[in-house]
Amino acid sequence: MDIGLDTVSIVKAGQYIGAGICMGFGAIGAAIGEGFVGGHANRSIGRRIGMASPFTRTMLIGQAVAETSAIFALLVAVLLIFGNFSGNGLGAWTATMSAGICMGLGALGSGIGAGYPAQEALWGSARQPALGGQMTTSMLIGQAVCQTPAIFALVIAFMLMFKNCSGIDVWPYGASLIGAGIAMGFGAIGSGWGGGMAGGKACEGIARQPRLKSSLTTLMLVGQAVSQTPAIFALLVAIMLISIGPKEGTLLTSAAMLGAGISIGLGAIGSGMGNGVNAQGACEAISKESSTTKEMLTFMLVGQAVGQTPVIFALVVSLMLMFVKFQVPANLVGFCALLAAGISMGLGAIGSGYGNGDTGESACKALASNPEGRAGILPLMLVGQAVGQTPAIFSLLVAFILMFGNYSGPATLPAAMAVLAAGISMGFGGIGPGVGNGLTAAAACEAVGYRPDERGLLMRSMLIAQAVAQSTAIYALVIAFVLVFVI
Amino acid sequence: MEISGADLVRAATFIGAGLAMGLGAIGPGIGEGYVGGKACEAIGRNPDEAGLLTRTMLVAQAVSESTGIYSLVVALLLIFVV
Structure with a gap:
């Protein structure tokens, strides 16, 4: 088999593999999270048939937020498919593939995590129908924070995609770029997922004890902020790998x-x-x-x-x-x-x-x-x-x-x-x-x-x-x- | 670096040993921790029976340990015998 090793083909190959990984993994989390929301919407409607339409609306809002990380993945995948990054040099194949890994894995945790606040908000409104609007607000706050790791992953994916590698040997810098994608992609999973779980219980608590809304929201936000730390460590390492990764070695x-x-x-x-x-x-x-x-x-x-x-x-x-x-x-x-x-x-x-x-x-x-x-x-x-x-x-x-x-x-x-x-x-x-x-x-x-x-x-x-x-x-x-x- | 067939086989035994022990340690670790947790819960409710509960816990953990020991045996076989 004769392999035509021109830069354009190699970089394109990296882009396409990256796009596949990106959308494949990126589709997992949001879909699971939305499934949680849909399940609880049905459970809630079953309990209060008369409220089917507001519950459906809340479900769709909650699912739309959970969709965010998958849309990030879609965006990166589409850019990887239609973009032409071969102008960035031969090493761009590692950068583009790594961007796909980063965004695909990075969307997992936030997608699943965003499901928890929405499911509890729905079930909470079914138990306490008077709280409808309040529950939606709490849900949105909880969901927004657990999107952070996916946003970090998007940032790193963009840094990787548009990294100009021309004039640099593929190795060892390519390993730094792949390392950055792995760091941020995997590093976003736990924080996104865990932050969502905290948001879920806070919403459940607000439904049980509406008068505790402000203390629960504070506790949730502090807890979620601390849960972000590991993702921030991953972000720092990824940025360091991209910006000061060794160019020779x-x-x-x-x-x-x-x-x-x-x-x-x-x-x-x-x-x-x-x-x-x-x-x-x-x-x-x-x-x-x-x-x-x-x-x-x-x-x-x-x-x-x-x-x-x-x-x-x-x-x-x-x-x-x-x-x-x-x-x-x-x-x-x-x-x-x-x-x-x-x-x-x-x-x-x-x-x-x-x-x-x-x-x-x-x-x-x-x-x-x-x-x-x-x-x-x-x-x-x-x-x-x-x-x-x-x-x-x-x-x-x-x-x-x-x-x-x-x-x-x-x-x-x-x-x-x-x-x-x-x-x-x-x-x-x-x-x-x-x-x-x-x-x-x-x-x-x-x-x-x-x-x-x-x-x-x-x-x-x-x-x-x-x-x-x-x-x-x-x-x-x-x-x-x-x-x-x-x- | 020249690689002979024997090298390849030897290398595969090591990777196999690492995977066997590594993956094989996950289950017993979680299982034994779960048993230990339930034992603590039960002792909390019924402290007078702590001796019986600890004994039962250890028996259950020993059983759950068995798959970890299988992994250890397989890993050692791969490293030293094969």
Whole structure:
């Protein structure tokens, strides 16, 4: 097969693959979110047949907002199909493909997230028909904030598409561009989704307790703003990769830039979602026990701050990959080592980030169920979250070992794949235990809400259960060590 | 870098081991955490039965651990035996 390697064809190929990825992934989130809204519209109309027309109107408004991220994806896909970016040089194929990845994945979370406020607004109006207009306003505020990550993704997609790469070698700068797309695309998922969940519970709460509208809206906005942090980290890394990505370097530079994108992109998913879940719990809790409003804000912020730890680990690894000059050998083994460091940290942060949020959510609910038990809840939450950090710490450890390892053996394919597999093992292996630890700590927090007098016993039981749930992360760590050190 | 058939097979065993242990660790981690959570919930309601509940929890977690151990065994087989 003879391949005519002219710039126009190569860049066009990148554009078309990017367009496919962009619209394919970009269609998932909005459609699911709109499905939630449609489902609850039917449920609400079923309850109040007479209100079919206002409910249908609210449904269509809510769905229209949820559609936004998919329309962004459509816009980028159409630009990629009909635009001609070959004037930007051969490297533009990486930029345009990456723009598609960025917008496609970046639309996922916001699309699903926008469904929650709308579904709760509809169901809330069915329970309290007098609130109709108010619910629509709250719905729109909640939905608007969870669009932010999709807007970040759109910005990065545009920066990528119109990046002039002429006169620059395709590699390693192309790896920076692809890394930027991965960082922002994946990095937007958790924050968009989680922010929506917080908005949903706030709307539900307003329907239950209309007099708490202003405190619920404040709590929702603060909670959603903090949930945006992981997406903002991803945005920063993406902008850095595009603007100061190295223009010359070896194969290792490419691996490091890709790894940097993967680490923060994947690593932002768990904390983004977890923060949202935490805020959702706080909103639900004050709508049940309004006397705790002030304290709930503190509780939520403490929980969210701790839940930020995994994404901060991921950010550290990303920045190190971008700026540290590593001593790994410039061959396939070194390439895989740097890539695997990003994979290990990125995937490994997902479970802990989400689990921490789950614990925070239950701690908020426990405070509402028994405000007198606050002295027992906060320490239990913090210990539970700290232990839940373990899988992310294992992943960080493996990432460091991979980055600073001494690969003196011969550079064979098996040696390279062993290193890559170490990252895969620890990365995926950290997800389950991270989530599981969070689930255990969550239930322990709720239990201590009912029985503050048994907090010692509950702390002990929680730690035993978490230790057992850690075991598979330890196996994954052992396998990663074997792959790095024994092979 | 020259790649022989044996190299390719060896490389595949490592990737297989990484995937087996990595993906295989997800389920038990979530499952055991869920069991632990329910046990804490139950102990909160009925602290006098903490011993029984902890025992039951550990039995259930051990069962849920089994697939993680299968993954570990498969990963070790791929690395050291195959």
